[in-house]
Amino acid sequence: MACAIMKIPKTLGINRFRNITAIFKERSIPTHENSLVFYRFLSFNTSKETHFPDGCKPKINVLLNRLSTSAAANYAFQANAISRNTGHATNSAAEEDLRILAKEGKLKEAMEAFTKMEEKGTFLDSYTYNCVLQCCADRKALDEGKRVIEHMNRTGFRPDISVNNRMLELYGKCGSVQDAQQVFDKMSERDSASWNFMIAGYSYNGLAQEALQTFGQMQENGLRPDGNSFLGVLWACSRLGLVDKGRQYFESMSKDYGLLYSMQHYVCMVDILARGGGLEEAEQFINNMSVKPTASVWNTLLNFCKSHGNAEMEKRVANKIAELDTNMATVPVSNTGGISGRYANRGARNNSRDIGGDADIMKSPTPKASNVHEYRAGTLSHPQREQIYAKLDDLSGKMKEAGYVPDTRYVLHDVDEAQKEIALMHHSERLAIAFGLISTPPGTTLRVIKNLRVCGDCHNAIKIISKIEDRELIVRDAKRFHHFKDGKCSCGDYW
Structure with missing residues (x-):
């Protein structure tokens, strides 16, 4: 079932600040002055008093400076996790729960826990920020990740190299390359x-x-x-x-x-050779690999056999895949984004958009309460169903005026041309974009995440929609990001 999810984030509340300290395990740090002995982060469940030479506590700014300039910065301990008054621990149990939720990939529950800690003015350490940002990056949750980063900025937290790397990963996976570049340029290390x-x-x-x-x-x-x-x-x-x-x-x-070489490197090389039409060279490359090629390597070649219309090699490669993986046994294609397409693996067919297999997640940064909307290609069940279809009809007319010609080769069902055009217009990414257009202010950037490769007709259609609506439309498919703006795509129509 093709579906799309539209998520609109909650507004951020104002944080209150609370004095905290960190928990440490005893370890010596050499300095130019007398050695400073402190407790490195050990556990959020127990608290140990911090001891210093001569039985006296240094001023907090001295401690922060020494820690931030010493090798101790490489530990999970973060100097910014210490507040003005030493002697009191953070909300250790809540912070540990937050990390566990993030590590388990439970984004919704983790952000709920994060919100509660925000409201209490709780400071977080480097390790916790790392876990939450990693969860946001893995789930392509840009809005949630930005909330976490804003919390860091408000509390005066200075990210170490590990947290900065998590921000780079988040922005890269979510299509915000400019934000990633800004973080990268500011990194001192x-x-x-x-x-x-x-x-x-x-x-x-x-x-x-x-x-x-x-x-x-x-x-x-x-x-x-x-x-x-x-x-x-x-x-x-x-x-x-x-x-x-x-x-x-x-x-x-x-x-x-x-x-x-990993198998991923071999896949990339096959992609490079076959994408430009060198199918025979790509096949020879696979046959000459020093290790036994996996089904994924052959499947990369199979995809290009379809797009280049080499039916003979397509059949031969499909049989190779079947020998390696029975779960990828070849069956007739219904609609996997290819054109020639007589063969496709069983898993791909079970996930094809015509039987509703591709999932699209649509996100738009607007200050409203969070909402989730699910779409099914061709059979939309949504409170704003009529408005969404009306928007698609309106777009259809404007697109044709702008020169759009539906490429019905991407619809492999045996129906007439009119039905094929309707089927194309109701692909799930277009349903998601139509909803985003009627639900957000003009000029708002819309983001769509897919688990399948965007078909050629949708790619052409979204380019035209971006120009008609004067919007930036960022689509992440199974292969890459596509940044559509002013009628052009960042991929240069080569994907």
């Missing part, structure tokens, strides 16, 4: 992960040239690329159609850096 998140963020958001430039800057700064660095670079080469450059990077991994 960066590690390999920081550079990798920027490279990946650029690549997945269609800014492939920037990804390659960032990779070059990483090398110039003396950091050694790892496997994740090359994943982002290979993805960028695929987006730009740089076959030779991609091959050079792939070979450099092993030759210049002694890195081992």
Whole structure:
């Protein structure tokens, strides 16, 4: 069942401040003056008194300065977690519960717990911020992540490199590359992960040239690329159609850096070769792999066999996949975004939009209470059903005036042309966008997250809608981010 979810975040309340301290485990930190002994973070369930040389407590600013400039900053302990009055612990039980919820991926429950702590003016430490931001990044929850970041700013928390990296990951996964760049530029210290998140963020958001430039800057700064660095670079080469450059990077991994290839690297290389039409070379590359290729590697080639219309290779590759994974046994395609498409894996068909398998999540940042709206392609059940369909009808007329011609090849059902056009117009991402357009102020950026690749007709339609409505429409499909604005897409129609 195709569905889309529209979520509108709650307004933020005003935080109250509360004096707290952190809990530490005894550890010595060498300084230019007398050694300072403190308790590193150990547990939120027990409290231990902090001891200092000569039995006296230093001023809090001295403690903060020493901790922030020492090696202790690398620990989970965060100097900003100490308030003006030492001797009182944070709401340790609540903070531990928040971390557990975040680690389990329970975003809604975690944000409810976070809100309660906000209202009480509770300070959080680096580790807790890390967990919550990671949960937001994994769930592509940009609005919730921004709430957490705003809380950090209001409480005067100074993020360490780990928290900054979580922010880079959040912004990159949610399509906010400019925000990621701002965080990156302000970072006083960066590690390999920081550079990798920027490279990946650029690549997945269609800014492939920037990804390659960032990779070059990483090398110039003396950091050694790892496997994740090359994943982002290979993805960028695929987006730009740089076959030779991609091959050079792939070979450099092993030759210049002694890195081992993961199956993801092989998938990227097949993508690079096949995307530009080199199907035979891609097939030969797979056959010559030093390890046994998985079904995912062959499936990458299968997708391009469909898009390039090579039915003979498509059948051969589909049989290879069936041999490797019975769960991916080939069946006739109903509608998986391909055109030639006589074969597709069973899992893909069970998730195809024609039987409602693709889930779209739509988010729009407006100061209203949170709401969730579910859509099913073609059979919309929603309180504003009539308004949504009316908006689609209105868009249909304007789109055709702007030059839109429905590409009914993407509808593989045996129905007449008029029914095919209706089916295209009622794809779930268009239902979600129509609802966003009637529910948000003009000019508001709309975000759609899909678990399937956006079909060619929807891609063309959304470009035109972005120009007609003068909106930025950010669509995250199974492959990448598409930033639609002024009738153009960041992918350059190459995805």
